[in-house]
Amino acid sequence: MPEGTIILQLFDGLTRYDENQEIKPAIAESWQISTDGLIYTFKLRDAKWGNGEPIKAQDFVFSWLRVLAPETASEYAYQLFYVKGAEDYNSGKGKKEDVAIKAIDDKTLQVTLEKPTPQFLGLTAFYTLFPVYEKSVQDNDNWFTDPAKYIGNGPFKMVSWEHNQKIVLEKNPNYWDAAKVRLNKLEIYLIDSVDTGFNMFKTGQLDFQEEVPVQEITAMRESKELQIAPDTSIYFYRFNVTRKPFDDVRVRKALAMAIDRKQLTDNVLMAGEKPAFAFVPFGFKDEGGKDFRQTSGNLFEENLTEAKKLLAEAGYPEGKGFPKAAILFNTSENHMKIAEAIQQMWKNNLGIEVSLESTEWQVYMDREESGDYDIARAAWTPDYLDPMSFIDLFVTDGGNNYTGWGKAAYDALVDEANSTSDQKIRMEAMRKAEMILMDEMPVMPIYFYTNANLIKESAKKVIVPPFGVFADFKYAYVE
Amino acid sequence: MSENSYTFLIMLILSICFYIFMFIDVSRKGDSQMGYFLRRALTSLLALWLIVTITFTIMHLIPGGPFASEKKLPDAILRNLEQRYHLNDPLYKQYAGYLINLLQGDLGPSFKYENRTVNSIIREGFPVSAALGSLAIVLSLSAGILAGTVSALRQKRWQDYTVMTMATFGFSIPSFILAGLLMYVFAYKLRVLPSALWGAWQQAVLPTLALAALPTAFIARLVRSSMLEVLRLDYIRTARAKGLSESNIILRHALPNAILPVVTYSGPLIAAILTGSFVVEFIFAIPGLGRWFVQSITNRDYTVILGVTIFYSAFLMLMNLIVDLIYIAIDPRIKLFDSKEV
Numbered sequence: 001m002p003e004g005t006i007i008l009q010l011f012d013g014l015t016r017y018d019e020n021q022e023i024k025p026a027i028a029e030s031w032q033i034s035t036d037g038l039i040y041t042f043k044l045r046d047a048k049w050g051n052g053e054p055i056k057a058q059d060f061v062f063s064w065l066r067v068l069a070p071e072t073a074s075e076y077a078y079q080l081f082y083v084k085g086a087e088d089y090n091s092g093k094g095k096k097e098d099v100a101i102k103a104i105d106d107k108t109l110q111v112t113l114e115k116p117t118p119q120f121l122g123l124t125a126f127y128t129l130f131p132v133y134e135k136s137v138q139d140n141d142n143w144f145t146d147p148a149k150y151i152g153n154g155p156f157k158m159v160s161w162e163h164n165q166k167i168v169l170e171k172n173p174n175y176w177d178a179a180k181v182r183l184n185k186l187e188i189y190l191i192d193s194v195d196t197g198f199n200m201f202k203t204g205q206l207d208f209q210e211e212v213p214v215q216e217i218t219a220m221r222e223s224k225e226l227q228i229a230p231d232t233s234i235y236f237y238r239f240n241v242t243r244k245p246f247d248d249v250r251v252r253k254a255l256a257m258a259i260d261r262k263q264l265t266d267n268v269l270m271a272g273e274k275p276a277f278a279f280v281p282f283g284f285k286d287e288g289g290k291d292f293r294q295t296s297g298n299l300f301e302e303n304l305t306e307a308k309k310l311l312a313e314a315g316y317p318e319g320k321g322f323p324k325a326a327i328l329f330n331t332s333e334n335h336m337k338i339a340e341a342i343q344q345m346w347k348n349n350l351g352i353e354v355s356l357e358s359t360e361w362q363v364y365m366d367r368e369e370s371g372d373y374d375i376a377r378a379a380w381t382p383d384y385l386d387p388m389s390f391i392d393l394f395v396t397d398g399g400n401n402y403t404g405w406g407k408a409a410y411d412a413l414v415d416e417a418n419s420t421s422d423q424k425i426r427m428e429a430m431r432k433a434e435m436i437l438m439d440e441m442p443v444m445p446i447y448f449y450t451n452a453n454l455i456k457e458s459a460k461k462v463i464v465p466p467f468g469v470f471a472d473f474k475y476a477y478v479e
Numbered sequence: 480m481s482e483n484s485y486t487f488l489i490m491l492i493l494s495i496c497f498y499i500f501m502f503i504d505v506s507r508k509g510d511s512q513m514g515y516f517l518r519r520a521l522t523s524l525l526a527l528w529l530i531v532t533i534t535f536t537i538m539h540l541i542p543g544g545p546f547a548s549e550k551k552l553p554d555a556i557l558r559n560l561e562q563r564y565h566l567n568d569p570l571y572k573q574y575a576g577y578l579i580n581l582l583q584g585d586l587g588p589s590f591k592y593e594n595r596t597v598n599s600i601i602r603e604g605f606p607v608s609a610a611l612g613s614l615a616i617v618l619s620l621s622a623g624i625l626a627g628t629v630s631a632l633r634q635k636r637w638q639d640y641t642v643m644t645m646a647t648f649g650f651s652i653p654s655f656i657l658a659g660l661l662m663y664v665f666a667y668k669l670r671v672l673p674s675a676l677w678g679a680w681q682q683a684v685l686p687t688l689a690l691a692a693l694p695t696a697f698i699a700r701l702v703r704s705s706m707l708e709v710l711r712l713d714y715i716r717t718a719r720a721k722g723l724s725e726s727n728i729i730l731r732h733a734l735p736n737a738i739l740p741v742v743t744y745s746g747p748l749i750a751a752i753l754t755g756s757f758v759v760e761f762i763f764a765i766p767g768l769g770r771w772f773v774q775s776i777t778n779r780d781y782t783v784i785l786g787v788t789i790f791y792s793a794f795l796m797l798m799n800l801i802v803d804l805i806y807i808a809i810d811p812r813i814k815l816f817d818s819k820e821v
Contacts, residue, residue: 070555073563075546078553091555163603164766165676191675191764195659199667199674362543362779369551379549399551 004470005210006188007127009169010152012176014042014060014109014124017465019475023125027055027153027176028109037116037421042109042124047176049133050151057103063131064101065089076128079383082117116421119386126384155181155474164190182477201225201454207478208462209454210471214334217271217452224457228272229464231451232283233381234390235338236276237327237444240373242404245323250314252441256300257307258349259342261447268337271452276445277301279437280387280430283466287423292387296431299438304349311350319351326357329377330364338446339377368402376402378443385466387430388417394437405442491532515816523796530792531581531785535574538784545590545779564590577785586786591778597786600771605790607677608760608767612752614687619694619748624738626695627702628729631737634707642699649696654755658689658762675764686763690755694748698741706737735809742806749798753791 014028025031029045047055064083067074068090081087083101088094100112113120123129133151147158155177156169169186172178191197194211201209212226220226239246239255246252261275274282277298284292308318316322327343329335339356346352354375359367368376380400382389392398395414396406410433417429437443453471455462458479463472546552546560561567565576580587586597630642652660665685666674673682709715710733718728757769768787775783807813 070559071563073556073559075548075552075556075560077556077559081553087553087555090559162766164770165678165764189676189764192761192770193764196662196675196762196764199662203666203670203674205674361777362541362547365547365549366542369547381550383550399553 004127005472006167006169007130008470008472009154009156009186009474010150010158011127011130011154012047013126013130014044015121016125016474017463017472019461019463021466023122026125027131028124031121033121037118038113040111040113040120041104042111044107044109045176046107047153048174049153050157050172050174051133052174054106055131055153056106057109058106059131059134060109061101061103062134064129065096065099066132066137067128068099069096074128079123079126079128082113082115082120082123084112084114086114115418117418118421118423118426119384119388122384122386156183156186164192166190177474181474183473186473186476198454201456206454207456207459208471212271212452212454214271220454221270225454227453227455227464229451229453230283230466231449232281232385232466233379233449234276234279234281235273235377235379235446235449236279237342237446238368238373238376238378238403239442239444240371240375240404241442242371243374245314245316245325246374248314249440250310251316252444253300254307254310254314254350255346256441256444257303257310259345259446260302264338264341265447268341269334269447272450274448274450276448279434279443279445280390281448284385284387287427292427292430296434299435300441307350311352316352319353322352324353324355325374326355327375327377328357328359328364328367328373330361331358335377342446371402371404378402379449387427387434388414391417391430391433391437394442403442405440407436407440410436491536495529512816519800523793523800526796527789527792528578531578531789532574534785534788535577538779538781539570541779543779545781547779564588577782581789586789587782589780589783591775591780591783597782600783601768601786601790604766604768604771607765608753608756608769611683611686611690611760611765611767612749612756614683615690615694615752615755616748618687619691619698620741622691623695623698624702624734624741626699628706628734628737630699630703631706631710632729639703642703646696646699649692650700652692654689654693655758655762657692658686658759661685661689662762675762677763677765677767682763686759686765689762690752690759693755694751698744698748701740701744702737705740706733709733709737712736739810742802742809745805746795746799746802750795753795 012026014026014031015023016026018024025045027044027047028042031040031042033040042057042060044055044057049055064080066072067077068080068086070090070092077090078087081090083099085094085098085100089096089099102110104110111120131153133153136149136151147161150158152158152172153175155172155175157172159168159170161167167188167190169188171181171184175181189197189200189206191200194213197206197209197211198213198216200206212220217226239252241247241252261277265273265275277300278293278296279299280293280296282291282293286292286295288295311317311319311322327339329339336356336358343354343356346354357373364376367373368378380390380393392414393400394403394405395401395411396408413429413433413436417426417433420426438445451464451466453462453464456478460477460479461475463475464470465472544566545564546557552560558567565573568576577587584598586601589595589597589600592600626642626646630639633639662674662685665672672684673679674685676682715728715733718732723732753769756767757773759765760767760769761773768790771783772787772791774780775787
């Protein structure tokens with residue numbers, strides 16, 4: 001997501017991720033969270049806009065209300081729905097005045113949440129919640145495509161923007177933390193083809209490239225220029241539980257148990273991906289500050305004998321009589337390779353035949369949403385660094401569920417986790433919920449993504465945050 | 480059938496009827512020059528209307544939409560977006576609204592790229608595509624005609640075989656492979672030319688070659704066979720008998736007749752260059768109009784799909800008209816309208 005990278009250089013939020021992926025104060029120098037976890041009070045530092053004007057708490061009030069205003073029609077408005085009154089205002093049911101975002105004075109911002117939501121703090125480092133400069137938004141509709149009018153508050157400022165070619169950034173002398181910014185100039189090229197970018201990187205025209213051509217990863221493996229960072233996303237298959245034979249949990253489990261994930265990650269994907277034996281990826285902290293995935297462990301295992309037994313119990317011994325089924329995915333070389341491998345594994349291991357159905361991206365989304373599939377490829381990237389961003393997908397009739405699966409006990413656990421700020425209770429509820437999910441297997445985890453970037457050895461301290469594919473050049477420098 | 484499908488059907492039938500009607504009318508013989516151009520302009524406009532209607536129909540019939548995403552948006556947000564871009568209006572209203580704006584030259588905003596209008600996308604992208612396209616056309620015409628002529632004059636000798644072998648390659652290697660190959664050899668291995676981007680003349684070399692390869696090959700073959708035919712004609716023999724120099728015969732007498740098929744081909748040539756540029760622009764990261772044509776469809780960016788289609792169609796129609804005019808200028812045997820002198 002190049003836009004994420006660019007916005008991150010031009011703006012600073014209340015908080016910002018540092019090189020250790022920890023949330024650190026940025027425009028807010030400190031904050032207090034009330035004991036019930038509902039009221040956040042941010043104390044702003046003396047930071048300035050790119051033109052030297054002070055950044056006030058009112059700027060955040062303006063910016064957040066702008067995101068929420070129905071006429072702005074922001075696709076990301078939902079990231080502020082945790083704030084009291086926000087969703088009602090956005091959907092036209094409530095008033096702007098009732099949104100609980102207040103400027104107590106120029107330097108104090110107070111936000112009241114609907115429910116205790118610990119992930120809210122992390123969201124203030126995401127670009128939806130960055131402040132925008134009120135006058136440039138109001139004066140000029142094209143402010144964000146016109147470099148001269150683009151006033152930010154981040155480590156860099158925009159000097160020029162040639163559409164679909166390049167954006168030139170320069171260090172912003174008015175940035176509050178300008179002393180730590182070491183690059184004077186940053187050129188960002190906007191290139192559609194990842195192969196072309198790779199060619200430019202190899203011929204020394206680029207120091208950093210987001211994304212690596214799949215076919216080059218093996219060749220680059222030994223190179224210090226290939227940087228593989230963990231990523232908090234999962235690749236999985238959905239089962240349509242409203243269709244036979246996937247309405248039978250034994251069939252779903254048998255299918256999930258009968259593939260060899262390690263063979264997929266080692267021989268098909270080859271970019272250091274991890275086989276997934278649960279739904280929540282690595283990279284989320286639990287109540288004790290440890291990794292949620294590590295402490296919860298694997299929730300199922302590959303087991304051919306058990307898989308065959310389950311399939312026989314479901315009425316398809318040795319795969320006999322298994323109904324016609326297809327794997328749906330959007331046209332892409334990678335999805336095709338994975339689907340072919342899985343198709344082969346199911347055939348060899350269980351004796352069942354599935355066909356492959358590759359469709360155009362929008363057709364695929366449409367069919368997935370309307371439940372017009374047997375098995376569908378899917379992926380999920382979190383909106384914030386908390387397991388909840390994965391767990392709440394599968395509440396009954398959830399907007400992104402699409403499997404037709406639902407269970408009251410699961411919904412109750414999600415509710416329980418969402419109505420307390422006690423991390424221990426939250427994490428425990430989410431662990432139990434994930435166990436139910438993996439026991440029912442409406443979705444079959446396949447692997448956890450990695451985030452591969454190319455970086456010249458002379459380029460240092462480019463931060464790649466663990467979620468969302470973008471990079472931060474605040475501390476970067478070239479030796 | 481839903482109400483929308485009926486709307487589509489009626490719109491479609493209406494515009495097709497008008498088009499056929501105009502077409503029958505225009506094929507009348509014996510036009511005056513003025514009348515010819517007037518009619519041609521009118522049919523073009525009607526054809527454009529038909530194109531808008533068909534594109535509009537198909538675009539709304541295929542699944543998906545500009546705001547579909549793997550992460551489903553909350554209903555309220557989707558409603559706000561649809562409200563903002565009038566996507567919640569009935570389709571006939573959207574269609575009428577679009578036509579009204581179109582008549583005023585306003586192609587609307589992009590749905591996917593906030594605060595960019597289709598007009599500005601075309602204004603920025605087309606000059607780049609046109610520059611690249613012109614270079615490729617000039618190259619393919621000059622290289623193609625030269626190679627074809629040489630090949631015909633040296634028929635069944637090594638020059639002929641070389642040209643024809645190269646033409647076969649040029650004809651059968653798809654531009655995306657050629658583009659990758661050129662980039663690999665000249666930018667990556669030899670490092671004599673930049674691998675991508677647009678602005679300096681060096682950056683135009685590889686994309687021009689990639690784009691011109693196919694039409695050059697085609698033109699070379701075309702000119703070769705038509706030159707061979709012309710050289711066998713009586714008037715060439717007469718010229719030779721009169722003792723004219725060989726270069727005089729070729730350049731003044733044979734070539735003008737031999738390149739007539741090339742003129743006929745220039746309409747499809749321009750179309751080929753335009754469509755070829757989609758791939759070449761993508762590979763060489765050139766900020767032309769081609770990428771928008773492809774991307775807007777994946778994005779279901781309705782206004783961009785329509786705007787770019789209309790623009791390309793209008794452009795092609797204009798080019799075809801120019802080609803027709805060139806045709807009558809160089810070949811007195813062809814007439815499009817009754818000249819006043821007659």
